[in-house]
Amino acid sequence: MGENCYTIVVKLGTSSVVDEETREPRIATMSRIVETLVKLRRKGHRIVIVSSGAIAVGMKRVNMKRKPKKLQQVQALAAIGQGRLIGLWDDLFRQLNQPIAQILLTRTDLVDYTQFKNAENTLEQLIKMGIIPIVNENDTLSIQEIKFGDNDTLSAITAGMCHADYLFLVTDVDCLYTDNPRTNPDAEPIVLVRNMRNLNVNTESGGSAVGTGGMTTKLIAADLGVSAGVTTIICKSEHPEQILDIVEYSIRADRVENEAKYLVINEEETVEQFQEINRSELRELNKLDIPLHTRFVGHSFNAVNNKEFWLLHGLKANGAIIIDPGCYKAITRKNKAGILPAGIISVEGNFHEYECVDVKVGLRDPDDPHSLDPNEELYVVGRARCNYPSNQINKIKGLQSSQIEQVLGYADGEYVVHRDNLAFPVFADPELLDVVESTLSEQERESKPNK
Numbered sequence: 001m002g003e004n005c006y007t008i009v010v011k012l013g014t015s016s017v018v019d020e021e022t023r024e025p026r027i028a029t030m031s032r033i034v035e036t037l038v039k040l041r042r043k044g045h046r047i048v049i050v051s052s053g054a055i056a057v058g059m060k061r062v063n064m065k066r067k068p069k070k071l072q073q074v075q076a077l078a079a080i081g082q083g084r085l086i087g088l089w090d091d092l093f094r095q096l097n098q099p100i101a102q103i104l105l106t107r108t109d110l111v112d113y114t115q116f117k118n119a120e121n122t123l124e125q126l127i128k129m130g131i132i133p134i135v136n137e138n139d140t141l142s143i144q145e146i147k148f149g150d151n152d153t154l155s156a157i158t159a160g161m162c163h164a165d166y167l168f169l170v171t172d173v174d175c176l177y178t179d180n181p182r183t184n185p186d187a188e189p190i191v192l193v194r195n196m197r198n199l200n201v202n203t204e205s206g207g208s209a210v211g212t213g214g215m216t217t218k219l220i221a222a223d224l225g226v227s228a229g230v231t232t233i234i235c236k237s238e239h240p241e242q243i244l245d246i247v248e249y250s251i252r253a254d255r256v257e258n259e260a261k262y263l264v265i266n267e268e269e270t271v272e273q274f275q276e277i278n279r280s281e282l283r284e285l286n287k288l289d290i291p292l293h294t295r296f297v298g299h300s301f302n303a304v305n306n307k308e309f310w311l312l313h314g315l316k317a318n319g320a321i322i323i324d325p326g327c328y329k330a331i332t333r334k335n336k337a338g339i340l341p342a343g344i345i346s347v348e349g350n351f352h353e354y355e356c357v358d359v360k361v362g363l364r365d366p367d368d369p370h371s372l373d374p375n376e377e378l379y380v381v382g383r384a385r386c387n388y389p390s391n392q393i394n395k396i397k398g399l400q401s402s403q404i405e406q407v408l409g410y411a412d413g414e415y416v417v418h419r420d421n422l423a424f425p426v427f428a429d430p431e432l433l434d435v436v437e438s439t440l441s442e443q444e445r446e447s448k449p450n451k
């Protein structure tokens with residue numbers, strides 16, 4: 001593969017595949033998507049599709065007007081629709097001699113790291129063979145507790161898994177706006193996001209009649225993609241051929257930004273700076289006649305590794321351990337430490353050893369340092385797999401590691417979480433960083449004897 005060939009994941013929402021009113025498949029749009037993606041393939045890019053639409057296609061097939069509430073009915077509709085959906089894609093790609101493959105995933109397929117790697121290897125093999133894999137959630141077998149829930153998240157996980165360079169979230173609006181453009185005519189486009197933490201938009205008002213998560217899940221997906229080093233782009237499905245221009249523009253723009261190294265990722269932009277960057281990017285798009293889209297810049301030089309990505313996004317958390325600011329500082333420094341019992345203040349939920357849990361930062365109660373201060377906010381900072389189950393962690397929290405054996409009757413290592421089983425997103429909450437710094441400097445002041 002040439003130097004300028006990239007792996008591009010294209011997520012097509014239900015609204016791109018099915019007409020919102022008639023619920024008929026949007027054959028013309030799908031055909032133009034196929035033409036566009038085959039052109040990208042012929043330029044040497046590697047393409048993966050994540051296609052929604054199984055449930056909507058199934059509904060049309062059995063003439064159902066409203067999405068049913070019962071899970072079994074939705075599962076049945078997905079079974080009816082998925083076959084037709086993949087058949088439709090195959091019919092269209094066949095016209096241009098492009099072979100495709102179907103991959104249906106559930107979260108349980110990813111809970112074990114070996115299984116995660118297995119899915120990753122299959123995707124890689126298909127891509128190597130020049131096939132376009134078409135991924136969807138296996139809705140027929142997914143139940144609520146184990147669902148990805150929306151294909152935006154699934155597409156970001158897929159992008160991370162196949163080490164994609166670009167993730168396109170193709171939808172029925174041109175880009176992310178400051179507010180829902182369907183309901184607020186004054187909503188302004190946001191075209192460039194370098195640091196997700198600087199984003200301040202309203203996505204609460206939902207999405208199209210056929211879509212699942214609206215803009216909210218697209219932002220979650222963008223956050224996830226960016227943390228895995230994938231530049232994520234929101235664009236409109238109405239003129240899919242525009243993807244060609246956007247791909248070329250993004251490749252050029254990303255290269256310039258990376259070369260200029262002005263991506264200081266943890267630096268907060270002021271609201272004014274963010275607006276100015278967006279105005280200037282919008283002028284550039286207009287000048288070059290590039291279609292409107294939002295580009296969330298991926299941070300490949302700082303991306304989480306494969307195992308961290310799996311911990312953060314392949315698994316569901318079954319509880320939480322709450323650590324103090326000193327422990328947070330130790331586990332996030334460059335040469336990160338593991339979590340010792342001494343840094344744990346509290347445990348939430350019941351979990352077995354090696355189950356995935358959230359890591360939260362809280363403050364100790366000033367009147368009882370062994371307990372959590374219930375009046376202070378908790379910050380979710382990452383994910384972990386613990387060496388001990390929740391009931392045992394409850395017994396050893398706050399103690400020295402040398403006391404573990406005496407209290408439990410055995411010791412499975414000095415750490416509750418080994419550093420290899422810890423993962424953090426790329427961006428830390430700036431408010432949390434302030435809390436950590438001020439707590440630690442206060443502790444330092446208190447520990448110094450008065451002169």
Ligand SMILES: Nc1ncnc2c1ncn2[C@@H]1O[C@H](COP(=O)(O)OP(=O)(O)O)[C@@H](O)[C@H]1O
Binds near residue numbers: 171172177178180207
């Ligand atoms: N801030 C916002 N910017 C853009 N679109 C928004 C925003 N808030 C909500 N939306 C809605 O999100 C919709 C796209 O999401 P969705 O319907 O789930 O699409 P898809 O089926 O492509 O996943 C848009 O039609 C728009 O109405």
Ligand SMILES: N[C@@H](CCC(=O)OP(=O)(O)O)C(=O)O
Binds near residue numbers: 013
């Ligand atoms: N897996 C489901 C789609 C779920 C989903 O995320 O839909 P959308 O928000 O339209 O991308 C299906 O194929 O119907």
